[in-house]
Amino acid sequence: MAADVKVRDGDVVKAEVEQASSRILEIMALKGKVTDTGAMITRCADYDQEEEVYRARHPWSVYQAPVADMQKAMDRLRDELPKRGWKIVKDGVDNSPAKSPQLVAQSKEDEFAVDVRLLDERKYGDDPSLIEVTVESACYRAK
Template sequence: MEIRDREAVEADVEQASSRILEMLALGGKVTESGAMTARCADYDSGQHVYRARHPWSVYQVPFADMQKAMDRLRSELPKSGWEIRKDGVDGSVGKSPQIIAESEGRTFSLDVRLHKASEAGGAPELLEVTVESACYRTK
């Protein structure tokens, strides 16, 4: 397992996220969150094994435009070195469309979900994106 610097991994994840946003080519508002580091669940808690995670969303854009952005991802991800592992619906009650992909070399994983507004009016329509790094050891 690679030994990496936390700040460098977080920066790499944010750069991968920026590239995904470019592929989406979607207007609207984007939540402003940075990458976070957390322990890898697959490893003993005594080990210093982490991954960086960058969750963000795009909202205040027509649902049809978000659907087109998902279609763009389907064609752009493979051209950019990503392998789509799942293209279907998630396990939620709303059965949101979901794309799961891994970058070449499995450096990053990607989870994109398209959420329709709830009929109760509580949740807005949004495109939810999470980019994660592979697990790494700290120096």
């Protein structure tokens, strides 16, 4: 039931998710190339399709940086996110065959979540190493 979901302006939510992404990129302090994608609005999978419930998602990545620097960026996130109002809810490996390092955190107000994975080319073969980041908002009903 979407009755407990806040009513929000989708453009405002998108902008907030992009701001959260920018802060995460700043914490990472990783010199490399960053994919240039904007946040997008998607249906919130936690609710029935008939309900007008959405979330903003901002997937992006940093690449063309040494893996050692990427590992340090992950360490900076582990140290800094809790100091900036985020709770780390997973710090381990993902379910991929490569068992990539994964860090998942939620903002204290549960307004945002972030999923960060380090994809190491030494485990993936031809694909270049990168840090894959997805920031998403809490579910909301559109105004």
